[in-house]
Amino acid sequence: MIPAGNRRSKIRPPRKSLVSSSLESSTTDPTVDFEKSWSILSNAIVQIQNKSVSNLSYEQLYRKAYILVLRKYGGKLYENVATIITLHLLKRRDYLLTIYNEEEFMKATLVEWNEHLQSxxxxxxxxxxxxxxxxxxxxxxxxxxxxxxxFKDNVIKYNDDQVGKRIVDTVIQEITKSRNGEVITTNMYITKLINMLELLVESGSGDIQFGENYYQSVFEPAFLASSETFFYKLSSEFASYNLGTKYIQSTSRFIKEEEGRINFYMPESMYPKLNELMNNIMIKDRIDDILALPYESQGLSYLLRPVVVNVVDGKNESYHIPDLKILYELIGRIDDEYDLLRLRLKEHIKQQGEELPQQVRSILEKANGDKKLNPALFAIKWIETVLKYHDEFLKIHEQAFDSNSSVSLTITYAMREFINAPPTNRKDANSVNGPELLSVYMDYHIKQSAKTAPSKDIESLDSRDYVDVFIERSIKFLRFIKDKDAFEAYYANHFAKRFLSSKSGSQIISSNNKMGIDIEELLLSKLGEEMGTTSLDKIIKMNKDIKLSKDITNDWKKLITQSTKKDLIELELKICNVNDWPKSMVKDYKAFSNDENNETSFIWSKQLRPTIREFEEFWFSGKKNDNKSLYWSPKFGSMDLRISYPSRTYEINLATYAGIIMLLFAPQSTNADGSLVSAFEENKELSYEEIKELTGIPEIDLKRHLQSIAVAPRSRLLIKNPMTKDVNNSDKFKLNEKFKSPSIKVKVLTVSAASSAAANSSGEKGSSKAKTEQEEEAEEVRSNIHEGRKLEVNAAIVRIMKSRQTIKHNELIEELIKQLSNRFQPSILLIKQRIEDLIEKEYLKRDDEETNIYHYIA
Structure with missing residues (x-):
């Protein structure tokens, strides 16, 4: 064997005496000297190649080569060495081609390569x-x-790359076996052969090595081409299962295995190339089709379905977190921004969200049986469902999507899309009005907070204070609302109703709140933090009216306490500035005045008139309200009456209209001793027409309240003759002396407008009328929203024009959308209309030459 050594190890050069004597002896016949010296060197090279080096004298051989170079035989020596090596390599190549077993061939090739390097x-x-x-x-x-x-030219590439191609094909075949799951025993051979191919560098002119090696020029293209074919075949095989989860699981598993193979066999330069090829074929080309697979084939809809099932049906299906995590990792390999995942995720969330209203309605209708669905219950259930849906998606986002911020934004935007979808048809089961339902939700819980036992739907979910949880959830949902101005309009409407319909002029206080914090004040504070106090300007002004009403009520109570007049009544006053309160509530406030020109004016009971006159004198005293007008509106508020029935005396709370009707039956005559005759002794009977004439109550409201006190079983204070559900013009009424209630305090609930209209009308006519009445207020709110938007767009245009003075049309639109986006999404049509309006009002004008340029002129 050839002794081990380093290719760069040095042999000590011969002493000068040896060289000199050598030179002296070779000066006579240089040609013969070369042949003799080469004979010795060539023989030594052959022995080295045959691994028989024990008898060689390296010092002598070095001296021979040294002398030949000095005698200018370097070129000939170089060529002869190349020739003898070439002859040896050609023989070894022929030997390799006699080996047919692929593993033995790989092993023999490496042996030849290693021995050649050693030689x-x-x-x-x-x-x-x-x-x-x-x-x-x-x-x-x-x-x-x-x-x-x-070695490259005479073994690997000789005769049209005969050996080289076999090496490449064999290595690729072995790797393909590994890819197919077979256990191979040639792992180390593959690695070493690839390392060998990397050392076979191409040579250029002058025999200088440069550029690509055999691995880069031959093996890599062949391997990538083979890999491409394999990846296409494998992805088709995985897709043929027609199961999305099976595809992503199989693909993920194969990719991890392939990355291990790449790192083990290949140089670092191969990783990005093969990785990109694998990602493009197995992920990029297929993943969108996998996501789009239907539920039965376990596409994205299948992976996300448990969210809806668990939230809506209350089930406890396990989430497909492992599969979603794999999906996230696969898509991350082809897109750092996860654009495809975010797009499909948004589509599915919108689709699921659009189905929630119908699913919520179905659950409520099933629970209520044949009863009509309560809008407030729907609002509560829908909002709670949406919030829970969002919470569940955040869990998936955290566990499967690595808390990716861009995915989180996509979830939020998708939620906003279906929450703010325009209600195209109110009869559509999937159509909702997000701002309105949020206001209904808040209105319900504000009222609930005043009760001793709060609603279980919030209390059971969190041990914290009921009010805190409710406000937290309300603000959370508000952040999904795009049209904040619409929410403000609905909230203002409910805010006004709560105040005007409440028994007390003071605001609602949470019974659960030990500190006695005013819930309306607390909620307004939180809304102000979220939306800005300027956007809540009207509601804040309404709240000031409420506080003022409370102060005036206290002053009035002090006045009647000190007054000697016995006929004054204690009032809980609710004084509203008509400019700040919803038009739907104050639009007909003058209809109840005692103006002589008002043919339909309301008639106050004589028992109340002294108090009304006295309060008006109090109101205008001291000239503090000289610049204001005062109107009384009986359609809101309530009255407390103490009525002595034969069985017992009851304290009855009822609406103002109903109280006015009951006062008609108060005793009018006196006994001989001056005492009042009992109302039941008078046994007064009044017809419907008489009640209508004596009160001036509008017909629709009159029938509603007569139903409340003469038809409703639990509050039948009057007897209606004949006793039917509807109220007719020919009906007559008198006190019900047999009225009884288990409690001394009785609250009379007013029949709804829809129920009253249905009972007092026949056929479609009554239903249509009831529908119109119900929608009238909503239409008024929508109208207010539209008018408010006109003003806001006008104001924004003026602000921009003041700042810019001159601006192009498109730039103005961009600025407007940017400024108003936190309030609502203005349509291009509305913007164009407002621009034309301001041009007519001479706030701005078009440029004389370019019509798409505006100038500020106001």
């Missing part, structure tokens, strides 16, 4: 002076590098 190390040591002088001077390959080049 070249020793030959390089012998020809060290040739390398140092001739090779360097003539820019030839070093002897060792020449040996590698000759």
């Amino acid at each position: 070249m190390k020793f030959i390089s040591d012998v020809l060290m002076y040739l390398n140092r002088v001739y090779v360097k001077e003539h820019k030839k390959l070093l002897i060792y590098d020449l040996g590698i080049q000759l």
